[in-house]
Amino acid sequence: MRKFLTIAAGAITVLAAGGYAFMSLKKPASAPPAAITIESSEARVAQGRYIFEILSDCGGCHSMRDFSRFGGPVVAGHKAEGTIFPREFGLPGDVSAPNITPDRETGIGAWSDGEIVRAIREGIGRDGHALFPMMPYSAYRSMSDEDVYSLVAYLRTLPPVKNRLPKTRIDFPVWFFIKSVPQPVAAPVPPPDRANRLKYGEYLVVNSGCAECHTQAKNETPDPTMKFAGGREFKLPGLIVVSANITPEPETGIGRWTEQQFLEKFAEYKTYATNGSPKVGPEGFTLMPWLNFSQLPAEDLGAIYTYLKVQPPVRNAVETHPGYPSKR
Numbered sequence: 595m596r597k598f599l600t601i602a603a604g605a606i607t608v609l610a611a612g613g614y615a616f617m618s619l620k621k622p623a624s625a626p627p628a629a630i631t632i633e634s635s636e637a638r639v640a641q642g643r644y645i646f647e648i649l650s651d652c653g654g655c656h657s658m659r660d661f662s663r664f665g666g667p668v669v670a671g672h673k674a675e676g677t678i679f680p681r682e683f684g685l686p687g688d689v690s691a692p693n694i695t696p697d698r699e700t701g702i703g704a705w706s707d708g709e710i711v712r713a714i715r716e717g718i719g720r721d722g723h724a725l726f727p728m729m730p731y732s733a734y735r736s737m738s739d740e741d742v743y744s745l746v747a748y749l750r751t752l753p754p755v756k757n758r759l760p761k762t763r764i765d766f767p768v769w770f771f772i773k774s775v776p777q778p779v780a781a782p783v784p785p786p787d788r789a790n791r792l793k794y795g796e797y798l799v800v801n802s803g804c805a806e807c808h809t810q811a812k813n814e815t816p817d818p819t820m821k822f823a824g825g826r827e828f829k830l831p832g833l834i835v836v837s838a839n840i841t842p843e844p845e846t847g848i849g850r851w852t853e854q855q856f857l858e859k860f861a862e863y864k865t866y867a868t869n870g871s872p873k874v875g876p877e878g879f880t881l882m883p884w885l886n887f888s889q890l891p892a893e894d895l896g897a898i899y900t901y902l903k904v905q906p907p908v909r910n911a912v913e914t915h916p917g918y919p920s921k922r
């Protein structure tokens with residue numbers, strides 16, 4: 595009996611070691627980076643700036659921010675230099691959003707255009723590893739070729755900043771599971787049809803991350819029955835904010851908002867975006883990118899509104915600032 599147990603224990607150890615080796619060796623689905631040279635132009639740089647600064651708020655994750663001010667504006671001189679996300683964020687590991695300035699040693703200055711495009715839309719790092727999906731590459735898969743080329747053209751214009759960050763280290767077994775997230779983009783992605791407000795609105799909503807922030811997640815998986823219904827909590831030391839219900843439910847969502855009211859809500863923050871935002875305490879802490887989205891053209895906000903209005907209404911009352919009276 596004892597002998598049997600020893601053999602069994604040995605077999606389990608071997609199997610476990612084999613399983614671990616298999617898990618380490620498994621490679622994410624990926625394709626080689628495209629051999630492309632992206633031509634820069636004024637139009638591309640302007641479109642890239644719009645995606646980086648306004649629509650996708652790339653800078654919101656990849657920069658140093660000042661959360662003592664409303665909306666956490668990016669600190670001057672620290673744009674795109676990367677940042678470390680504290681574990682208190684509820685992340686399964688030590689996560690850095692890398693330096694994506696053109697610095698050749700600590701940023702992405704030495705990367706080819708194809709490598710940058712692949713990282714953004716397919717979630718593959720320069721050395722072929724799967725990026726942690728906090729980087730919203732699954733959403734950016736739908737970004738048109740022209741838009742992602744514009745982003746690259748814009749990124750190349752940023753002032754290089756020397757800032758070395760620790761590499762992201764994800765805990766076991768999460769690092770294994772994220773290997774199945776990346777998928778190559780196999781076909782050309784055409785630009786969205788702007789004349790179709792619903793389709794254009796969907797494109798904007800996907801690439802701006804509304805669903806990521808406005809949907810509750812269980813074990814890092816968004817609950818599809820609660821899409822856009824809010825209730826996701828965001829914590830920084832001593833600060834908490836909960837995302838609002840933006841489904842067209844009339845009592846607890848935005849069902850009673852007219853398009854005009856929707857536009858006005860965003861316009862409220864325009865002066866903060868241009869003149870700087872004021873100091874705020876915990877009652878005003880937010881991760882909603884108001885400073886960025888207030889700069890969206892009315893055409894875009896209208897399309898976003900049109901798309902949100904046809905989503906299934908979900909009844910879910912949310913207190914965005916628990917412990918502080920609502921402003922609504």
Ligand code: HEC
Nearest residue numbers: 650651652655690691692713714719725726728729730762
């Ligand atoms: C919600 C936060 C978030 C947003 C928004 C975001 N990123 Fe990231 N990004 C990350 C994180 C975190 C990583 C690193 C993942 C890892 O190390 O596994 C990353 C990785 C990258 C990389 C790979 C860099 C490297 O050195 O490996 C590039 C390039 C990149 N992001 C560009 C962008 C661009 C361009 C946008 C906007 C279109 C964007 N990111 C938006 C969080 C974000």
Ligand code: HEC
Nearest residue numbers: 799802803804807835836837838840880881882883898914
């Ligand atoms: C990084 C996370 C994040 C992203 C991305 C995000 N939101 Fe929000 N949003 C929040 C949080 C948190 C709140 C609640 C606090 C506040 O109102 O500032 C909020 C509040 C709102 C409100 C106010 C609702 C009310 O009842 O007052 C609207 C409208 C809204 N978001 C729409 C959107 C739309 C549309 C998008 C995509 C274009 C979006 N949000 C993307 C986090 C986010």
